[in-house]
Amino acid sequence: MARPKVLLLGEIVHAGKTWEDLSDIADLITTSATNRTEFIQECKDGKLDGVVAAYRTFGSFAVTGQIDEELVAALPKSLLFLAHCGAGYDQVDVHACSERTPPIRVSNVPTAVDDSTADVNMFLIIGAIRNFNTGMHALRQGKWRGDPAPPLGHDPEGKVLGILGMGGIGRNLKKKAEAFGMKVIYHNRRQLSETMSAGAEYVTFDDLLAKSDVISLNLPLNKHTYHIIGKPEFAKMKDGVVVVNTARGAVIDEAALVEALDSGKVFSAGLDVFEEEPKIHPGLLRNPNVMLVPHMGTWSYETQTEMEEWAIGNVRQAIEKGTLKSIVPEHVDL
Ligand SMILES: *[C@@H]1O[C@H](CO)[C@@H](O)[C@H](O)[C@H]1NC(C)=O
Secondary structure (H helix, E strand, C coil): CCCCEEEEECCCCCCHHHHHHHHHCCEEEECCCCCHHHHHHHHHCCCCCCEEEEEEEHHHHHHHCCECHHHHHHCCCCCCEEEEECCCCCCECHHHHHHCCCCCEEECCCCCCHHHHHHHHHHHHHHHHCCHHHHHHHHHCCCCCCCCCCCCCCCCCCCEEEEECCCHHHHHHHHHHHHCCCEEEEECCCCCCHHHHCCCEECCHHHHHHHCCEEEECCCCCCCCCCCECHHHHHHCCCCEEEEECCCHHHECHHHHHHHHHHCCEEEEEECCCCECCECCHHHHCCCCCEECCCCCCCCHHHHHHHHHHHHHHHHHHHHHCCCCCECHHHCCC
8 A cells, every 4th residue: 555645735843853753654745836826736737646634834825825615626535634733724614624525624733822822912912001012112213202102001900801712722811811910701602611711701792892991802713703893893892992812813804993993992902913914904003002913923932843743743643543633623523
């Protein structure tokens, strides 16, 4: 029997040894395509036949584009597993993957990202609520705090943090926010057990909007959560609310956020993700109150290493046992 092939889409930067070790069970191949057209052609030419599992990074989007119905149809029939190196897998149409014959099972990296993403989340909360950006910007222009000095910020102590999406990142953020004296409420598709919610109060979506001093978005992007925060939702929020997003840009209607910032409804925002990365809405750039980070939620040596190791672990288990360590929830019953 021919050895299985494993396809690398994107780069392995930190876990090179673990990747190379896979060669004891599979032939490791890469794509020579530089864009989607070339990649689909490569598939059609049979160059990827025999690939059983593929490892992909967020950055490989630049070559393949969205793993959508068209791409899934082009991928070799031998491909049964797709290991995504990241928590959010909105670049992969998991429905198209499960509908194909035979289906392609998808895995993500569910927990390795929690700490570093919650860290950036906390940084954005503090920066936005204390209004640090204006002063930091003025300092670099040689103007100390600026003239006039920026308006005073607010303390996180005693403020209500509303977490929308209480998964691994949301729960990690809860612990960190409590260390800053914040009171945490949350909304989630399903209410969590007492142990899981650890004292955070479960509220309805509308109550979360109405009661929070800071709203943090920690839910995955999919067709149900696209623009979950838009004009009608901003209208239901407290005046002077702070909005923070480390999930995916498109869970917020960015244009509506800019409007809410301009009107003063939203005091400040902290954003690590944007609707059209790397493009930033000019309304955000011109607003000195807003904290902007270029999608660096997992940008740490430790986390990147752990993510790569985990995703390669999925590939190894797929080849050795025909299963995945962390299959995405949509594919659990496949
Ligand atoms: C893909 O890359 C090839 C080779 O560089 C180029 O000829 C072609 O125009 C590109 N196609 C697209 C759609 O960018």
